[in-house]
Amino acid sequence: xxxxxxxxxxxxxxxxxxxxxxxxxxxxxxxxxxxxxxxxxxxxxxxxxxxxxxxxxxxxxxxxxxxxxxxxxxxxxxxxxxxxxxxxxxxxxxxxxxxxxxxxxxxxxxxxxxxxxxxxxxxxxxxxxxxxxxxxxxxxxxxxxxxxxxxxxxxxxxxxxxxxxxxxxxxxxxxxxxxxxxxxxxxxxxxxxxxxxxxxxxxxxxxxxxxxxxxxxxxxxxxxxxxxxxxxxxxxxxxxxxxxxxxxxxxxxxxxxxxxxxxxxxxxxxxxxxxxxxxxxxxxxxxxxxxxxxxxxxxxxxxxxxxxxxxxxxxxxxxxxxxxxxxxxxxxxx
Numbered sequence: 001x002x003x004x005x006x007x008x009x010x011x012x013x014x015x016x017x018x019x020x021x022x023x024x025x026x027x028x029x030x031x032x033x034x035x036x037x038x039x040x041x042x043x044x045x046x047x048x049x050x051x052x053x054x055x056x057x058x059x060x061x062x063x064x065x066x067x068x069x070x071x072x073x074x075x076x077x078x079x080x081x082x083x084x085x086x087x088x089x090x091x092x093x094x095x096x097x098x099x100x101x102x103x104x105x106x107x108x109x110x111x112x113x114x115x116x117x118x119x120x121x122x123x124x125x126x127x128x129x130x131x132x133x134x135x136x137x138x139x140x141x142x143x144x145x146x147x148x149x150x151x152x153x154x155x156x157x158x159x160x161x162x163x164x165x166x167x168x169x170x171x172x173x174x175x176x177x178x179x180x181x182x183x184x185x186x187x188x189x190x191x192x193x194x195x196x197x198x199x200x201x202x203x204x205x206x207x208x209x210x211x212x213x214x215x216x217x218x219x220x221x222x223x224x225x226x227x228x229x230x231x232x233x234x235x236x237x238x239x240x241x242x243x244x245x246x247x248x249x250x251x252x253x254x255x256x257x258x259x260x261x262x263x264x265x266x267x268x269x270x271x272x273x274x275x276x277x278x279x280x281x282x283x284x285x286x287x288x289x290x291x292x293x294x295x296x297x298x299x300x301x302x303x304x305x306x307x308x309x310x311x312x313x314x315x316x317x318x319x320x321x322x323x324x325x326x327x328x329x330x331x332x333x334x
Contacts, residue, residue, distance in 0.1 A: 003312070004286045010294035018289060020170045025285040026278075027160065027176040028241040032234035033258045033277045034183050035227050040272040041191065042223035043203035046259045046317075049093045049108035049224070053231025054251035055119045056085035060232070061152060061239055062123075062247075066135050068154055075158040075240055082232035089115070090228030094221030101206070105269070105321075112255060123247060146247045156243040176237065183230070184274050190226075199223055203270065260284060260316045269324040287312060 008018065032050065039047040060081035064074045093111055100107035127133050128144035138146055162175035190196045198219045201209040206216050235254065239245055262272055265280020288309050295304035 001283060004283055004290065007287060007290040007294040010298050011290040012297050013290065013293055016168070016170060018286070021289045022282065022286055023170065023172065024241070025289065026281060027173045027180070028238050029258070029261065029285060030180045030278060030281050031183060031237050032231055032254060033261050033281045034180070034187065034274065035230035035234055036258055036262050037187055037272045037274065037277060038190070038199070038223050038230075039227045040262075040267065040270065041196075041203050042199040042220055043206065043270070044097060044108075044220060044223060045105040045269050046262070046320075047108055047224070047227050048105060048255040048259065049097075049111050050227060050231035050258065051112040051251050051255045052089040052093055052115050053082075053086040053228040053233075054235040054254040055115065056089055056228070057082045057232040057235030058239070058245060058247075058251060059085060059119075059123075061155065061236060061245060062138070062146065062150060065150060065152060065154055065245075066133065066138060070154040070158075072158045072162060074155045075236065078155065078236050079233050082236060083229050086229040086232035087225050090225035091221060093228060094224035097224065098217045098220055109255075116251070119251075120248060148247055150245040150247055152239060152243055152245055155240050158240050159237060160241055173241075176241075179237070184278075187274060195219070195222065256314070256317070257284075260312075260314070263316045263320040268320060284312075 011018075032054075035050055035053070036047055039045070057078070060078040063081055064078045067077075069077050093108065096111055097104045097107055122131070124145040127146055128139055128142075133139060138150060140147055159176050159179065160173040163173075163178075165172050165174065191200065198209070198214045199222075201212065201214055202216050202219050209219075210216050231254070235251065239250065242250075261280040261284035262277055263280065264284045265276035265278070267273070267276040267280065291309045291312075292303075292306055295301055295306070295308065
C-alpha cells in the first residue's frame with residue numbers, strides 16, 4: 001500500500017486515469033484470483049496449476065474464433081467448452097497432487113510446465129496435421145500450427161460492454177462485476193455446504209479428517225477441479241477484455257501474478273478469503289499501473305518501473321513461502 005501511494009505521487013497521473021485503469025484491471029483479473037481460494041482452504045496451498053485452466057479457456061476461445069460465433073453467445077459457448085476441458089485437467093492435477101502431499105506447490109508448478117509442453121505440441125504441430133483446421137487467418141503460412149497472435153474480434157468486450165455505463169467519463173463493466181459478485185457468493189455458499197466443511201477439515205489436518213470419515217483424496221480432487229474450471233472461465237473473461245490472444249504466451253504468468261495478487265491482500269499458504277483476494281488484486285494491479293509512469297517521470301525510463309513490478313511479484317511470493325516455512329518449523333518441532 002505504501003509502495004502504491006509513493007508510485008501514485010511519483011507517476012503524476014490524474015485520478016480519473018488511475019481510477020479508470022484500476023476498474024478495468026479489476027474486472028479483468030478478479031475472477032482468476034478468486035479461483036485460488038478453494039485449493040488454499042482445502043490444504044493444497046497456492047495452486048500454480050491454474051495455468052491448466054487458462055489453457056482450457058484459450059483452447060475454447062480459439063474454437064469459437066474459428067467457428068466465428070459472435071458476441072455474448074460466443075463467450076458463453078467458450079465457457080461451456082472450457083468447463084469440461086478444465087475439469088478433466090483439474091482431475092488429472094488433483095490425482096498428481098494427491099501423490100505429492102506436502103509438496104503440492106512445487107508439484108503444481110512443474111505440472112504447469114509439463115502441460116505447457118503438451119499445449120505447445122497441440123497448437124504448434126498437431127493443428128493443421130492430425131487436427132484439421134482450414135482457416136488461413138488462424139494458421140501459419142505453412143498451414144501447420146496456429147499463428148502467434150489470434151484476434152478475438154468475435155468475442156472482444158462481449159461481457160464488458162453488455163452493461164457499460166460511463167459516469168464522469170469512467171467506464172464501468174457492470175456485467176463483468178456482476179459475474180465476479182456471483183462467484184463471491186458462490187464461494188461463500190460452497191464453504192457453508194457439507195463439501196465446503198470437508199474441505200476446511202482436510203485443509204486443517206488431513207489425518208484428523210480421514211479419521212472423521214472424510215475421503216481426503218476425493219475432496220482434494222474436487223477442490224482442484226473447481227479451481228481449474230474457475231481459472232478457465234477467468235481466462236475467458238480476461239482475454240475478452242484484452243481482445244487478442246497470444247497463442248503461446250498468454251497463459252505463462254497467469255498463476256504467478258494471480259498468486260502474487262492474493263498474497264498482497266494478506267492471504268497465506270494456508271488461509272485465504274474473498275476480501276483478501278479482492279484487496280490484493282486492487283493493490284497489486286494499482287502498483288502495476290503506476291510504477292512504469294513513476295519510473296519514467298523520476299528516472300527517465302519506464303523500463304525501471306517494469307523491472308520493479310516484476311520484482312514485487314516474485315518477491316511477494318518468495319516472502320510468503322519463507323514466512324510459511326518459518327511458522328511451520330516450530331509447530332513441527334513441538
